Amino acid sequence: MPTHQEIMVALDRVGGVAECPSCGANEWMGMGLGGQSDRLYLLTEATGAEEPGEASGYGMHGVYCARCGFVRLHRLDSLGLE
Numbered sequence: 001m002p003t004h005q006e007i008m009v010a011l012d013r014v015g016g017v018a019e020c021p022s023c024g025a026n027e028w029m030g031m032g033l034g035g036q037s038d039r040l041y042l043l044t045e046a047t048g049a050e051e052p053g054e055a056s057g058y059g060m061h062g063v064y065c066a067r068c069g070f071v072r073l074h075r076l077d078s079l080g081l082e
């Protein structure tokens with residue numbers, strides 16, 4: 001799984017590292033669930049699954065502005081990181 005730093009490099013490659021639209025700072029922090037990866041999973045559609053583990057979704061990475069807390073989400077497959 002990619003690290004926050006690897007994801008930020010991939011974002012930079014596509015021009016996705018920019019100033020915060022809320023406060024103008026440019027210091028983005030990973031918003032993960034702990035462990036070695038900052039990856040998050042976001043369900044995107046109803047699958048009819050009865051158990052949460054049966055549902056599918058996209059790998060996502062959340063970042064937040066260190067100054068004001070503004071939050072962004074990026075799909076990892078769009079960055080070539082799936």
Ligand SMILES: [Zn+2]
Nearest residue numbers: 020023065068
């Ligand atoms: Zn900000």
